[in-house]
Amino acid sequence: MLIFVNHDDLRGQEVMEELVKNGYYVTDEWKDLRYCQMIYLGLKGIDRKNRLLLHRDTIIVDEKTWKQLHPQTIIITMIHNDYLDTLSKQYGFQYYAFLDEEDFVDKNSVLTAEGIISYLISHRRFPIYHSQIHVLGYGHCGQVIVRDFIALQAYVHVGIRNRQLFEDIEKTGAKPYHLDHMDLSDCDVLINTIPSQVVTSSKLDQAPTSMMILDIASYPYGVDHHYALSKGFNSIILPSIPSKYAYGYAGRMMTDFMKEKMKNV
Helix, strand or coil, X not given: CEEEECCCCHHHHHHHHHHHHCCCEEECCHHHHHHCCEEECCCCCCCCCCEEEECCEEEECCHHHHHCCCCCCEEEEXXXXXXXXXXXXXXXXXXXXXXXXXXXXXXXXXXXXXXXHHHHHHHCCCCCXXXXXXXXXXXXXXXXXHHHHHHCCCEEEEEECCHHHHHHHHHHCCEEEEHHHCCCCXXXXXXXXXXXXXXXXXXXHHCCCXXXXXXXXXXXXXXXXXXXXXXXXXXXXXXXXXXXXXXXXXXXXXXXXXXXXXXXX
């Protein structure tokens, strides 16, 4: 079996090494695509203009590429891509996304939380211990982040829209609040996981300029970063943390998932 890997970040390079260790034939040459039974197209795969970021360069994927694929080829991306889902029905390949899988998401959230802790330890003058940490959102990542920061004895506040989650959050030792009532006047570190702008200029005006902002959400992010930077905040966008932190383990996670899917080939 031949497997194509688009190593558009460090995780992809780890996947190539892990697959070779496990006895698979691996290529990163686009011309070999027609011979592959499994294809990892990278973080997002192609966009609706058929553009693909391939090993740091952008190429155009033409219709001939899909028609030449081996029957029932498995194509995988990190993030779900609706366009590839549509193409899979048109051209008969199987499509999966790592972050559609519950177990993978849970493990990815652990790496994300650890990466945030690592970043804060190396970029702040103060400890996490007894810091006022605001976490916006309580999905997969938010839950692990809250749990880990509580364990480090930070004072954790959680901003969400769903009041039904308040009781669950209180059980962790954190303090929940509705996003409409966000008050950042005592915040040391703001961690956003919500991929829509919830931290507006008026909210930032309440906060001390010493507050550090870490936004791990996808575009359009959760913070008005242009305004934050203009006001002197240390405002950082940290997408795809597992591709930079613990990418070796992330690569193994991806390889395990691919090996499981290959059982059906």
